[in-house]
Amino acid sequence: MPYDYDLIVIGGGPAGYAASIRAGQLKKRVLCIEKENLGGTCLNWGCIPTKALLENGALVRKLREHGEQWGVSCKDLKIDFAKIIARSRGIAEKLAKGIGFLFKKYNVAHEIGTATLLGEHRVHLAGKTQNRDLSAQYIILATGARAKSLPGIELDGKTILTAREAMTLAQQPQRLAIIGAGAIGCEFADFYNAIGTKVTIIEMMPHLLPLEEEETAAVLERSFIKRGIDIHTNCKTEKVQKTDQGVVLTVSGPGTTPTIEADMVLMAVGVTGNVENLADEKAKLELIKNHVKVDGDYRTSVPEVYAVGDVIGPPWLAHVAHHEAINCVEKIFGLHPHAINYQRIPGCTYTHPQVASMGKTQKKCQEENLKFKVGKFPLSASGRALAAGEPDGFVKLIFSEPHGELLGVHMVGENVTELLGELVVAQNLEATEEEILQAMHPHPTMSEAIMEAAGASVGKAIHI
Amino acid sequence: MPVEITMPQLSDTMTEGTLTAWRKKEGDAVKEGEVIAEIETDKANMDMEAFEGGTLAYQAVAEGDKAQVGALLAVLAQKGEDPAALKKQFAQGGGQASTKPTQKSVESNNGKTEPQPAAAAAGGAQGASSHDTELGRGNIEEGRAQSRRESVQEPPEHTSEALSREASQKVGQRPAAAKLPSAAPENEPPRLKVSPLARRIAASMDVDLQSVKGSGPGGRIVQRDVMEMPQSHGQSSAADAQRPPAAKAAAPKPASPLSLAPRVGQGHSQVVALSKIRSVIAQRLQHSKQTIPHFYETIDVDVEAVLALRARLNKSMEKEGIRLSLADFLAKGLAIALLSHPELNSTFDGKEITRHGDVNLGMAVALPDGLIVPVLRNVQQMGLREIRLRSSDLVERARNLKLRQEEMSGATFTVSNLGTFGVREFSAIINPPEVAILAIASAQKRAVVFNDAIAARTMMSLTLSSDHRCVDGATAAEFLRTLQQLLEEPGLMLV
Numbered sequence: 001m002p003y004d005y006d007l008i009v010i011g012g013g014p015a016g017y018a019a020s021i022r023a024g025q026l027k028k029r030v031l032c033i034e035k036e037n038l039g040g041t042c043l044n045w046g047c048i049p050t051k052a053l054l055e056n057g058a059l060v061r062k063l064r065e066h067g068e069q070w071g072v073s074c075k076d077l078k079i080d081f082a083k084i085i086a087r088s089r090g091i092a093e094k095l096a097k098g099i100g101f102l103f104k105k106y107n108v109a110h111e112i113g114t115a116t117l118l119g120e121h122r123v124h125l126a127g128k129t130q131n132r133d134l135s136a137q138y139i140i141l142a143t144g145a146r147a148k149s150l151p152g153i154e155l156d157g158k159t160i161l162t163a164r165e166a167m168t169l170a171q172q173p174q175r176l177a178i179i180g181a182g183a184i185g186c187e188f189a190d191f192y193n194a195i196g197t198k199v200t201i202i203e204m205m206p207h208l209l210p211l212e213e214e215e216t217a218a219v220l221e222r223s224f225i226k227r228g229i230d231i232h233t234n235c236k237t238e239k240v241q242k243t244d245q246g247v248v249l250t251v252s253g254p255g256t257t258p259t260i261e262a263d264m265v266l267m268a269v270g271v272t273g274n275v276e277n278l279a280d281e282k283a284k285l286e287l288i289k290n291h292v293k294v295d296g297d298y299r300t301s302v303p304e305v306y307a308v309g310d311v312i313g314p315p316w317l318a319h320v321a322h323h324e325a326i327n328c329v330e331k332i333f334g335l336h337p338h339a340i341n342y343q344r345i346p347g348c349t350y351t352h353p354q355v356a357s358m359g360k361t362q363k364k365c366q367e368e369n370l371k372f373k374v375g376k377f378p379l380s381a382s383g384r385a386l387a388a389g390e391p392d393g394f395v396k397l398i399f400s401e402p403h404g405e406l407l408g409v410h411m412v413g414e415n416v417t418e419l420l421g422e423l424v425v426a427q428n429l430e431a432t433e434e435e436i437l438q439a440m441h442p443h444p445t446m447s448e449a450i451m452e453a454a455g456a457s458v459g460k461a462i463h464i
Numbered sequence: 465m466p467v468e469i470t471m472p473q474l475s476d477t478m479t480e481g482t483l484t485a486w487r488k489k490e491g492d493a494v495k496e497g498e499v500i501a502e503i504e505t506d507k508a509n510m511d512m513e514a515f516e517g518g519t520l521a522y523q524a525v526a527e528g529d530k531a532q533v534g535a536l537l538a539v540l541a542q543k544g545e546d547p548a549a550l551k552k553q554f555a556q557g558g559g560q561a562s563t564k565p566t567q568k569s570v571e572s573n574n575g576k577t578e579p580q581p582a583a584a585a586a587g588g589a590q591g592a593s594s595h596d597t598e599l600g601r602g603n604i605e606e607g608r609a610q611s612r613r614e615s616v617q618e619p620p621e622h623t624s625e626a627l628s629r630e631a632s633q634k635v636g637q638r639p640a641a642a643k644l645p646s647a648a649p650e651n652e653p654p655r656l657k658v659s660p661l662a663r664r665i666a667a668s669m670d671v672d673l674q675s676v677k678g679s680g681p682g683g684r685i686v687q688r689d690v691m692e693m694p695q696s697h698g699q700s701s702a703a704d705a706q707r708p709p710a711a712k713a714a715a716p717k718p719a720s721p722l723s724l725a726p727r728v729g730q731g732h733s734q735v736v737a738l739s740k741i742r743s744v745i746a747q748r749l750q751h752s753k754q755t756i757p758h759f760y761e762t763i764d765v766d767v768e769a770v771l772a773l774r775a776r777l778n779k780s781m782e783k784e785g786i787r788l789s790l791a792d793f794l795a796k797g798l799a800i801a802l803l804s805h806p807e808l809n810s811t812f813d814g815k816e817i818t819r820h821g822d823v824n825l826g827m828a829v830a831l832p833d834g835l836i837v838p839v840l841r842n843v844q845q846m847g848l849r850e851i852r853l854r855s856s857d858l859v860e861r862a863r864n865l866k867l868r869q870e871e872m873s874g875a876t877f878t879v880s881n882l883g884t885f886g887v888r889e890f891s892a893i894i895n896p897p898e899v900a901i902l903a904i905a906s907a908q909k910r911a912v913v914f915n916d917a918i919a920a921r922t923m924m925s926l927t928l929s930s931d932h933r934c935v936d937g938a939t940a941a942e943f944l945r946t947l948q949q950l951l952e953e954p955g956l957m958l959v
Binding site: 402429 | 664665729
């Protein structure tokens with residue numbers, strides 16, 4: 001019996017839409033089912049709208065911090081919070097429409113609604129326009145993930161928020177507590193601090209951005225403290241109590257006040273897979289810790305059913321989801337893509353200063369007893385960074401000894417997220433410090449710091 | 465008069481060649497001695513140099529095309545001639561001597577060179593005049609553009625490649641170089657796509673990149689390809705940086721990694737076009753097996769004594785960096801045994817048998833696709849050290865397809881060695897006009913009767929394939945017996 005489609009993709013986020021478009025490019029009959037706007041969390045509730053907010057924050061910060069000194073004073077700086085939020089929403093909407101256009105271009109069918117996996121080859125669609133069972137030769141689950149809370153603390157969307165509410169508030173909070181100092185927590189701290197909210201961060205681990213190199217996190221921490229953000233690291237949140245004024249947090253940690261008051265609290269403690277009602281019980285879809293269990297080829301426990309992106313677990317990043325989706329589709333349809341190297345996932349945090357990294361931290365290299373050398377270049381020695389008024393930060397590259405494999409990249413500073421692409425390519429092409437050093441980098445740019453850091457690893461940096 | 469460049473005959477057996485790459489474009493100025501194209505013959509890849517200078521007016525074949533020996537490949541315009549007009553003329557088949565196979569206006573730096581005297585004289589004169597025009601502005605510009613192009617082709621980070629190329633040049637001893645007073649352009653090996661990291665790891669692990677199959681985009685050799693090479697597992701240095709020490713300690717001895725990935729997809733089939741070398745192998749070996757009445761004799765050799773001697777000698781030569789292999793002792797023993805049994809050190813043309821007083825030992829070397837047999841000449845004059853140095857140089861260059869013609873011919877006896885593959889015994893096919901070939905299997909511990917008791921001894925099986933038209937069973941057996949005695953009592957090699 002012929003199937004309705006070659007491929008049904010459940011979820012239209014970075015994993016789902018990429019999978020659909022790739023299959024469309026391969027001339028397959030594809031259906032993508034998404035319950036909300038196309039683009040998923042990334043486009044609508046994550047990466048993109050928050051970057052818009054952070055640009056607003058950066059503009060305000062620049063005027064406040066540098067304005068007078070640079071001869072551009074702006075005494076009556078006014079913040080129109082509603083406009084800031086509206087700009088961010090507008091960008092998200094525009095992008096979501098763009099995906100719809102791409103679906104048309106690549107002949108991807110699109111249904112708005114929810115879908116349930118019934119078993120091998122079968123999906124039930126509860127759609128906006130139709131309610132019926134569909135069949136496909138292959139099915140990809142890409143339903144993503146959503147913010148989770150701490151045990152015993154209920155998210156209410158009004159005073160106890162997730163990122164989704166925190167980026168669409170009607171009114172700017174005067175005091176905001178943020179639990180969790182990962183990328184999401186730190187970015188909201190940066191934005192709300194910049195527009196004048198009193199921000200307090202509570203983090204259980206010893207430093208901000210616990211997954212990042214300690215040294216880069218320290219630069220961010222100094223900047224946050226300088227700008228008046230209250231940071232409580234090594235600090236556990238015991239209780240969150242709602243009051244008439246907002247919330248009171250009971251925390252425990254060395255040298256911290258036991259209670260923190262705020263108008264609202266943002267829970268940025270991690271995410272959980274969207275696996276509820278994803279599959280009928282009879283489908284026997286195996287889960288693991290609230291995520292779909294897959295093997296190395298993204299196969300689930302159900303034959304011919306695959307899963308990619310946040311719904312299969314960490315590192316919960318849009319670019320990982322995108323690559324998994326492409327890889328999975330190409331494998332399904334008989335191409336032979338190379339497996340994704342999970343040791344080399346780039347990661348970016350768009351705070352001020354920005355943090356960008358890929359590969360192993362120095363600590364990890366030591367734990368693994370690797371032989372390595374480090375090349376570091378401070379941005380205070382970069383003409384471009386000084387001209388931008390942003391001398392804080394550095395580029396640090398870790399190369400294996402004796403062969404010079406690029407094991408790790410750790411950068412902090414103005415716009416360093418835009419520098420990471422070059423190093424991703426260098427790593428992927430297996431460039432060693434020699435090639436990076438000898439590649440002529442344009443002057444004056446921040447990218448020279450990469451060349452100099454590579455040089456520093458072999459004692460050949462010119463500007464330090 | 466325009467110079468017609470034809471497909472040179474680069475070996476005795478060559479009837480056609482493939483032009484694998486043009487190194488000069490139409491319109492390029494060509495200096496005498498410059499490489500203008502690369503040619504793949506039945507034996508090797510070779511550079512084709514222009515014997516005279518001029519402007520490359522017309523390329524008669526495209527890259528990848530085959531051409532018969534003597535067929536027109538290119539036309540060089542001389543001073544005063546219009547390249548465009550020549551191109552038109554030749555493209556329409558208007559060449560004067562395009563099929564005349566005797567015209568030799570090119571030479572291979574590796575191959576035999578037989579320029580006709582007249583052409584050589586003309587070449588010299590033309591060379592001088594083209595040098596004159598080089599002082600013209602246009603050519604200076606061209607020269608600079610050329611040098612910029614070259615520096616792009618050879619980025620500085622590939623210094624290691626450049627160095628190794630220089631080294632191979634020295635070993636290569638180009639016979640033609642003496643005839644060309646001007647600095648001859650470098651003889652570039654075929655471009656190998658290798659990541660910088662893979663190149664470094666290969667260098668430190670002594671992995672020959674030519675033998676590595678690239679898995680990256682476009683067949684690029686990347687880190688994992690080198691790491692997965694059998695050689696790389698035995699040697700730890702490069703893997704050190706990558707592997708945690710625990711894994712290293714636990715790693716067992718060399719055994720090749722087992723790659724069980726299917727290489728042809730299920731439900732698919734793969735059609736493989738015969739490479740030049742493969743079709744020569746097919747033709748030759750079929751001819752040998754169909755015309756020569758082969759017979760086989762196998763003998764087991766106890767190599768404990770040789771191994772003990774080898775260990776002592778290697779220790780004493782450690783500082784020189786020389787490590788003798790079992791095969792070196794075999795070559796030494798063979799040279800002695802063959803001279804005392806010249807029936808085996810013979811060639812046979814079907815009419816008469818020629819017995820040789822020199823031992824020129826052919827050594828079959830495996831290539832990624834096929835095999836090649838470099839010849840170690842006059843082994844009877846060599847000590848173990850010289851055998852080691854010369855044979856490793858030959859094998860290395862054989863793998864890189866860098867052998868000269870004379871290094872691939874003239875063997876009086878051949879060995880095929882599968883010792884490193886764990887093979888217990890095998891038989892080989894005679895390489896005519898030789899009359900015998902020795903198949904060398906692995907030295908391995910076996911339970912044998914030794915001094916009337918069962919003992920574990922390192923044994924090696926040697927199988928001799930002989931041509932029964934000129935070698936008798938007993939003759940072959942006597943030869944094997946001598947070889948066995950020499951190897952079991954290596955001191956006899958000194959007597």
